[in-house]
Amino acid sequence: MNGTVADVIAGALARHGVKTILGQSNPTELMLAAERIGIRQVLYRTENAAGVMADGFSRISGRIAVVAAQNGPAATLMVPPMAEAIKASVPMLVLVQEVPAGNRDRNAFQEMDHFGLFASVSKWTRRIDDPARVDDNIDLAMTMANSGRPGPVVLLIPRDVLGMPAAVSRFSRTADLGAFPLDRPRPDAAAVSKAAELIARARSPLVIAGGGVHSSGAVAELGALQDLAQLPVVTTNMGKGVVDETGPLSLGVAANVTGERGPAHFHLPMIADADVVLLVGTRTNENGTEGWTLTSPDATYIHIDVDALEVGRNYESLRLVGDARAALADLTEALAATDLTIRRTLADQLRASIAAGRNRHVETVAPLLESGNAPIAPERLFAELGKVLSPDDIVVADASYSSFWIASYLRAVQPGQRFLMPRGLAGLGWGLPLAMGAKLAAPDRRVIAVVGDGGFAHVWSELETAVRENLPVIVLVLNNSILAAQRHAENAVFGETTKGVEFGAVDHASIAAAVGATGIVVEHPDNIETALHEALESPGTVVIDVIVDPDAYPPVRAWDACVDRINTQLHRDRPVSASR
Numbered sequence: 147m148n149g150t151v152a153d154v155i156a157g158a159l160a161r162h163g164v165k166t167i168l169g170q171s172n173p174t175e176l177m178l179a180a181e182r183i184g185i186r187q188v189l190y191r192t193e194n195a196a197g198v199m200a201d202g203f204s205r206i207s208g209r210i211a212v213v214a215a216q217n218g219p220a221a222t223l224m225v226p227p228m229a230e231a232i233k234a235s236v237p238m239l240v241l242v243q244e245v246p247a248g249n250r251d252r253n254a255f256q257e258m259d260h261f262g263l264f265a266s267v268s269k270w271t272r273r274i275d276d277p278a279r280v281d282d283n284i285d286l287a288m289t290m291a292n293s294g295r296p297g298p299v300v301l302l303i304p305r306d307v308l309g310m311p312a313a314v315s316r317f318s319r320t321a322d323l324g325a326f327p328l329d330r331p332r333p334d335a336a337a338v339s340k341a342a343e344l345i346a347r348a349r350s351p352l353v354i355a356g357g358g359v360h361s362s363g364a365v366a367e368l369g370a371l372q373d374l375a376q377l378p379v380v381t382t383n384m385g386k387g388v389v390d391e392t393g394p395l396s397l398g399v400a401a402n403v404t405g406e407r408g409p410a411h412f413h414l415p416m417i418a419d420a421d422v423v424l425l426v427g428t429r430t431n432e433n434g435t436e437g438w439t440l441t442s443p444d445a446t447y448i449h450i451d452v453d454a455l456e457v458g459r460n461y462e463s464l465r466l467v468g469d470a471r472a473a474l475a476d477l478t479e480a481l482a483a484t485d486l487t488i489r490r491t492l493a494d495q496l497r498a499s500i501a502a503g504r505n506r507h508v509e510t511v512a513p514l515l516e517s518g519n520a521p522i523a524p525e526r527l528f529a530e531l532g533k534v535l536s537p538d539d540i541v542v543a544d545a546s547y548s549s550f551w552i553a554s555y556l557r558a559v560q561p562g563q564r565f566l567m568p569r570g571l572a573g574l575g576w577g578l579p580l581a582m583g584a585k586l587a588a589p590d591r592r593v594i595a596v597v598g599d600g601g602f603a604h605v606w607s608e609l610e611t612a613v614r615e616n617l618p619v620i621v622l623v624l625n626n627s628i629l630a631a632q633r634h635a636e637n638a639v640f641g642e643t644t645k646g647v648e649f650g651a652v653d654h655a656s657i658a659a660a661v662g663a664t665g666i667v668v669e670h671p672d673n674i675e676t677a678l679h680e681a682l683e684s685p686g687t688v689v690i691d692v693i694v695d696p697d698a699y700p701p702v703r704a705w706d707a708c709v710d711r712i713n714t715q716l717h718r719d720r721p722v723s724a725s726r
Contacts, residue, residue, distance in 0.1 A: 173308055331452065331468045344464070354423060354425050354441075365388050376395065384567060400436070405704075412504075450474065524694050542565075578609070581595035
């Protein structure tokens with residue numbers, strides 16, 4: 147195509163299915179070119195939130211998101227969301243304006259070493275300098291972001307290059323490389339056969355499924371394997387929803403929520419007793435494994451992952467390196483040709499054991515699910531939320547306790563149900579923009595974000611973006627005026643907290659109203675249902691400010707051993723000394 151370099155970039159993005167760029171005008175020449183061909187610019191308030199929106203869009207759409215930033219300080223704000231994305235294997239293309247080529251290394255305005263800046267958070271960083279290689283560079287960026295283990299990539303665009311006349315390449319490019327996984331490599335067939343034999347002969351096999359099952363689109367393949375071989379499935383936080391958690395072979399989320407009120411607490415003996423453990427699409431990270439304590443060191447491990455480095459990182463494994471969907475399909479085919487008499491013989495006993503553990507969990511948490519206390523028990527809030535959700539709704543959490551509450555107290559009732567949690571780097575402030583990105587990807591689905599008041603404070607400004615850009619989401623704010631997870635961690639270790647965990651009172655409903663959203667305050671559990679129905683029926687963005695119990699905590703197993711000091715009195719509640 148003729149025109150400028152900016153025109154060629156815009157055209158290449160459109161060819162790869164890009165319909166939206168999260169941007170704040172810069173690089174202006176590119177944005178003008180993109181808007182001329184119908185690519186929508188979504189104006190964000192902060193670059194860090196824009197990166198999180200890109201993350202949420204990619205997780206739900208299965209296509210790469212594009213976000214743009216100016217050089218220098220704006221570019222630095224892209225680092226946190228890219229760090230989450232590279233840990234959580236989420237692709238995004240980050241377009242960063244650079245100073246004109248002639249001004250490099252002269253202390254030009256906001257000049258920075260972007261290669262150094264992005265070194266640890268980008269799979270691939272390149273600069274577009276040659277007008278004849280623009281299409282090539284875009285295609286290479288898409289390929290790197292969407293192939294193998296997906297992740298963020300960066301293209302640096304000097305301001306003067308954008309306006310240069312485009313040079314016609316000898317070889318034309320027509321492919322759409324914007325979806326992921328771009329390729330589906332298969333594991334070694336001999337390794338698959340060996341894995342099938344191990345599972346067929348196992349006394350007590352177990353599947354641990356991670357977020358890679360979602361990103362690979364492998365939900366149906368996991369279900370087929372589970373049904374054929376009668377395998378119990380437990381998930382990590384990011385894997386939540388890959389199986390129906392009400393199904394007879396589901397253990398729910400284990401990860402780091404296996405305390406006495408956790409969904410998998412009464413299944414811990416079964417998890418620990420597993421003699422063959424199939425890991426699928428999981429990094430086997432600390433939080434996803436309860437500090438690598440859930441399963442036995444004597445078990446035999448089989449690991450499916452597209453990233454060869456993750457296979458065997460923490461558990462020496464039979465290596466099934468490949469795309470999760472392809473690998474699970476191959477493994478199911480191999481198992482179908484294997485004698486599964488042992489699996490079928492033990493199936494009824496297995497189902498009965500899972501049902502018994504699930505019933506004990508229901509009995510344990512029932513009083514909290516029905517609590518009439520005020521401030522509100524979060525368990526009651528999520529019991530009410532669960533009643534009004536449909537399987538097509540997308541529930542998004544901020545990091546920390548927000549993720550733990552969702553993992554523990556909302557159940558997936560359909561394979562493939564989506565619960566988005568920032569568990570790669572687990573930084574606060576992800577909930578609202580992650581939900582907005584999900585809404586951008588799925589405008590016809592309801593999106594509910596669960597955030598703590600601490601995390602929400604990072605991104606209040608993006609409420610205005612949600613209203614202005616018509617990205618209506620529901621935000622449930624767990625308002626307890628503290629950093630609850632930090633409070634409990636400090637009490638658990640030291641028996642006291644610093645003063646740095648307590649906030650002043652904030653009226654989040656008024657913040658919502660100030661930018662044109664709807665704000666609702668809920669102080670008593672009897673009002674939760676009405677507020678949820680009002681929010682779900684609203685066509686716009688709604689913030690529900692729920693005043694929750696500051697002493698409440700999700701089922702973190704480490705807290706079970708220190709319940710006597712976990713809620714040491716807050717500084718604000720202590721009597722003032724007469725001598726002061």
